[in-house]
Amino acid sequence: MASKLPDATKGLGAGGMDVEDGSGGGGGGKKVAGRWPGFVHFFFVLTVVTCALVYAPRFLSPTVPVDFLGPRQPSSGRLPVRVDGGRGNEGDALVLDNQVNSPCASMGAHGICCDRSDFNTDVCFMAGEVRTDAASLSFLLFPPQAPNGTANDANATVAEKEERVRPYTRKWEKHLMANIQEVRLRAARPDEADAHRCDVRHDAPALVMTAGGYTGNLFHAFNDGFLPAWLTVQHLRRRVVLAVLAYNPWWAGTFRELVSGLSDHHVIDLLHDKRTHCFPGAIVGTRFHGILAVEPARTKDNRTLVDFHDFLAGGYKDDSTPPEATQQQQQPRRPRLGLYSRKGTRVIENEAAVARLAESVGFDVSILETANGAPLSSEYAAVSACDVLVGVHGADLTKLLFLRPRRAALLQIAPLGVPHVARGCYEKATAMMEMQYEQYDAAANESSLVRKYPADDVVLRDPEAATRERGWDLTARVYLGGQNVSLDLGRFGDTLRRLHSRALRLPVAGP
Numbered sequence: 001m002a003s004k005l006p007d008a009t010k011g012l013g014a015g016g017m018d019v020e021d022g023s024g025g026g027g028g029g030k031k032v033a034g035r036w037p038g039f040v041h042f043f044f045v046l047t048v049v050t051c052a053l054v055y056a057p058r059f060l061s062p063t064v065p066v067d068f069l070g071p072r073q074p075s076s077g078r079l080p081v082r083v084d085g086g087r088g089n090e091g092d093a094l095v096l097d098n099q100v101n102s103p104c105a106s107m108g109a110h111g112i113c114c115d116r117s118d119f120n121t122d123v124c125f126m127a128g129e130v131r132t133d134a135a136s137l138s139f140l141l142f143p144p145q146a147p148n149g150t151a152n153d154a155n156a157t158v159a160e161k162e163e164r165v166r167p168y169t170r171k172w173e174k175h176l177m178a179n180i181q182e183v184r185l186r187a188a189r190p191d192e193a194d195a196h197r198c199d200v201r202h203d204a205p206a207l208v209m210t211a212g213g214y215t216g217n218l219f220h221a222f223n224d225g226f227l228p229a230w231l232t233v234q235h236l237r238r239r240v241v242l243a244v245l246a247y248n249p250w251w252a253g254t255f256r257e258l259v260s261g262l263s264d265h266h267v268i269d270l271l272h273d274k275r276t277h278c279f280p281g282a283i284v285g286t287r288f289h290g291i292l293a294v295e296p297a298r299t300k301d302n303r304t305l306v307d308f309h310d311f312l313a314g315g316y317k318d319d320s321t322p323p324e325a326t327q328q329q330q331q332p333r334r335p336r337l338g339l340y341s342r343k344g345t346r347v348i349e350n351e352a353a354v355a356r357l358a359e360s361v362g363f364d365v366s367i368l369e370t371a372n373g374a375p376l377s378s379e380y381a382a383v384s385a386c387d388v389l390v391g392v393h394g395a396d397l398t399k400l401l402f403l404r405p406r407r408a409a410l411l412q413i414a415p416l417g418v419p420h421v422a423r424g425c426y427e428k429a430t431a432m433m434e435m436q437y438e439q440y441d442a443a444a445n446e447s448s449l450v451r452k453y454p455a456d457d458v459v460l461r462d463p464e465a466a467t468r469e470r471g472w473d474l475t476a477r478v479y480l481g482g483q484n485v486s487l488d489l490g491r492f493g494d495t496l497r498r499l500h501s502r503a504l505r506l507p508v509a510g511p
């Protein structure tokens with residue numbers, strides 16, 4: 001089982017098992033071996049938690065434009081009227097599980113199968129006729145119908161056991177998962193058919209997911225929401241009905257392009273829609289391959305993070321924009337650098353000078369604002385136009401997913417004390433997009449903390465030691481919550497020049 005876990009989870013898996021009581025006190029015999037997993041564990045948790053919590057309030061602030069809630073959002077309650085659910089040939093069995101080596105990959109045409117082998121997520125599959133029971137938030141599997149309409153119970157026996165799933169990808173985070181509704185799956189008893197007559201009959205299977213969790217934070221909306229949902233159902237080519245827990249108009253409005261990119265059908269508000277919905281199958285829960293990760297070898301169709309980017313592009317790209325390669329081909333090219341401007345904490349105090357520096361190096365510079373309430377499609381347009389995206393850790397760098405694969409570069413500025421966290425969030429995803437990753441680690445003399453701590457304080461001198469001693473609180477309060485940076489223009493200029501000449505070396509017209 002361990003060998004199937006994505007890399008990102010290995011640290012935590014190992015750490016969680018080996019460290020808690022073993023090396024914590026440091027008195028054991030295997031000091032080095034014991035301490036390392038602890039260290040990995042610590043930074044993994046840190047990574048996840050920072051990508052997680054720190055930015056949530058910003059993105060959750062009620063600055064979302066109200067017109068999102070207006071008529072442009074996909075309607076939620078309407079009956080699906082499509083007749084062609086488009087299962088290609090009627091005879092083809094519906095392939096629900098697209099994951100290689102899953103215990104459910106070979107399930108037959110009738111049954112319930114749960115894959116609980118992943119560290120981050122449980123996913124259950126129901127093949128056959130599925131009906132909802134709103135009162136108990138259950139999905140019931142009915143036996144196949146014999147030609148004359150009676151239940152054919154010959155080989156239709158499914159395990160009696162009721163399965164329960166909370167469809168979210170952070171199964172190890174207990175307090176969060178407690179807020180994700182638990183969905184039940186079980187075989188229906190033969191006498192239950194009458195009590196569960198179909199009010200709405202769908203010709204595509206359901207995907208049960210949640211709009212809850214940390215969805216208000218952009219990193220999580222992608223990492224734990226849409227990327228997992230895409231991983232789970234992209235092979236169905238929109239022939240899937242999203243049955244959403246914690247559905248809300250903000251979610252539907254903010255992510256409408258992604259919702260309609262995943263599914264051709266109207267979304268079901270699972271907690272409020274009391275009708276009995278019937279499906280030819282259901283998937284409850286979503287797959288997870290690691291932080292902003294797609295592992296091609298785990299998908300039957302060899303999908304990559306570039307494919308996920310293309311999915312986003314399909315939703316966000318404005319077709320009226322002329323392809324940029326045709327413009328200005330003759331003039332000496334000035335690559336575009338997008339500089340994310342944060343407010344409050346982790347501000348680049350000499351941002352204006354940094355922007356002038358980038359211009360003098362040869363970039364056209366766009367100053368991008370984080371979480372300013374602009375629709376994601378306009379954010380997509382702004383970011384996808386950049387050859388280089390620059391930001392301090394926490395500045396919406398999840399939008400690296402909007403950059404052009406194989407061409408762009410991400411330059412992450414890590415404030416003092418958080419280089420591991422910064423790298424853990426975005427380096428791998430950048431590589432999976434076949435883009436260049438650069439990280440600029442602020443030195444002590446570039447940190448605003450020099451104004452607060454004496455030069456020989458451990459906080460400045462040895463952040464790793466300070467973090468090991470004082471833990472998460474120090475990271476959250478001081479390194480992330482109480483620090484700005486003022487970049488050394490000489491050193492930062494070297495990084496910019498490197499990225500500039502790389503951008504010029506790339507052919508102008510590219511995918």
Ligand SMILES: *[C@@H]1O[C@H](CO)[C@@H](O)[C@H](O)[C@H]1NC(C)=O
Nearest residue numbers: 145146147148149150151152
């Ligand atoms: C049709 O229904 C009868 C009972 O009404 C049952 O005995 C018979 O097996 C059914 N036929 C098939 C093909 O299932």
Ligand SMILES: *[C@@H]1O[C@H](CO)[C@@H](O)[C@H](O)[C@H]1NC(C)=O
Nearest residue numbers: 144146152153154155156157
């Ligand atoms: C039931 O299963 C048995 C053996 O597994 C098979 O021979 C038989 O054809 C099956 N019957 C139906 C109706 O599928």
Ligand SMILES: *[C@@H]1O[C@H](CO)[C@@H](O)[C@H](O)[C@H]1NC(C)=O
Nearest residue numbers: 296297300301302303304306
């Ligand atoms: C998967 O895709 C990669 C690159 O897109 C390719 O190199 C590889 O051969 C593919 N593997 C399979 C099994 O198709």
Ligand SMILES: *[C@@H]1O[C@H](CO)[C@@H](O)[C@H](O)[C@H]1NC(C)=O
Nearest residue numbers: 442443444445446488489491
């Ligand atoms: C800041 O510290 C680095 C070493 O950490 C040093 O190379 C650099 O010269 C210092 N810059 C200033 C302006 O003192």
Ligand SMILES: *[C@@H]1O[C@H](CO)[C@@H](O)[C@H](O)[C@H]1NC(C)=O
Nearest residue numbers: 344345346347448482483484
């Ligand atoms: C960081 O900069 C912002 C904006 O200039 C300012 O409000 C904040 O107080 C600064 N924080 C620190 C720790 O200097």
